[in-house]
Amino acid sequence: METNEGISVIIPFKNRANTILRAIKSVENQKINFPIEIILVDDFSSDESLRIIKNYSIKIPYKIITNKVSLGGAVSRNIGANNSNYNYLAFLDSDDEWIHDHLISSLSFIKKNNIDGCFSSFNLISNSNKYLRKLPSYNNGNFLNYIFISNGDSRTSTIVLKKEIFLKTLFHQNAQKHQDWDLMLRISNRFNIKSKNDPSVNIYIDEENRMSNYYNVYESEKFILRNRSHFSGLTLNLFRLNMMLKMVKCNCSKKDLISQFSKIKFSFKSFNLKAIILIIYICLNFFLRK
Numbered sequence: 001m002e003t004n005e006g007i008s009v010i011i012p013f014k015n016r017a018n019t020i021l022r023a024i025k026s027v028e029n030q031k032i033n034f035p036i037e038i039i040l041v042d043d044f045s046s047d048e049s050l051r052i053i054k055n056y057s058i059k060i061p062y063k064i065i066t067n068k069v070s071l072g073g074a075v076s077r078n079i080g081a082n083n084s085n086y087n088y089l090a091f092l093d094s095d096d097e098w099i100h101d102h103l104i105s106s107l108s109f110i111k112k113n114n115i116d117g118c119f120s121s122f123n124l125i126s127n128s129n130k131y132l133r134k135l136p137s138y139n140n141g142n143f144l145n146y147i148f149i150s151n152g153d154s155r156t157s158t159i160v161l162k163k164e165i166f167l168k169t170l171f172h173q174n175a176q177k178h179q180d181w182d183l184m185l186r187i188s189n190r191f192n193i194k195s196k197n198d199p200s201v202n203i204y205i206d207e208e209n210r211m212s213n214y215y216n217v218y219e220s221e222k223f224i225l226r227n228r229s230h231f232s233g234l235t236l237n238l239f240r241l242n243m244m245l246k247m248v249k250c251n252c253s254k255k256d257l258i259s260q261f262s263k264i265k266f267s268f269k270s271f272n273l274k275a276i277i278l279i280i281y282i283c284l285n286f287f288l289r290k
Contacts, residue, residue, distance in 0.1 A: 008084030117161030233270035
């Protein structure tokens with residue numbers, strides 16, 4: 001397939017009747033000087049999402065792809081990318097939205113720095129409250145060090161990439177959690193990416209059924225197994241401690257938490273001040289509670 005200059009926006013959705021138009025409208029409202037298209041991938045929705053989209057007059061070129069069974073967000077994004085027409089890809093979750101300059105600022109950043117892609121800072125929206133998540137700078141270093149030691153992040157809705165490098169990597173088809181970290185870890189090992197400091201995405205953290213709102217030990221362990229060679233003792237400990245922190249907030253059982261605690265490696269190189277503070281916080285908020 002011949003690839004043209006522009007950006008294809010990939011939006012997978014499943015049962016997002018309440019939020020899908022917000023995502024689409026945020027793409028329509030982009031201030032751009034290049035062609036774009038929307039690839040909507042319906043992951044076997046059972047609500048009114050598809051009807052709502054078809055009844056809405058989308059103002060830019062788009063196509064809808066319907067999965068005959070639910071394949072998950074990762075596979076749906078890959079399907080969308082493989083059916084796109086332009087040489088850049090931008091990903092948007094169906095419960096998030098872009099600020100009006102997201103695409104033009106991301107593409108300008110990529111071209112100015114002569115890189116293969118970028119991700120950016122973002123706003124977290126929770127119960128109508130907005131919190132800025134200002135990311136530390138990332139410039140092709142150790143990605144797991146960036147995430148766990150430097151307190152970085154990489155969210156799917158902020159990612160813009162050259163199509164050719166994405167198709168050489170793809171979202172891991174079996175990943176149900178940490179899909180964005182998994183993708184950017186593998187891309188950072190092969191290609192040139194940077195973080196864009198100015199926030200241009202609103203990420204909603206209080207929507208129902210959002211995977212990142214819940215802890216899932218099994219899927220997190222799969223992420224570790226897939227990427228074990230990239231973890232140091234310190235980054236692995238920090239990853240597990242962050243898992244435990246979310247488990248505490250979700251009021252998990254003591255048995256589950258103790259199981260995770262038993263996997264912490266107690267050695268000098270596997271700890272820093274951040275790890276110690278996390279352990280103290282977890283203990284105070286769980287083991288000592290009545």
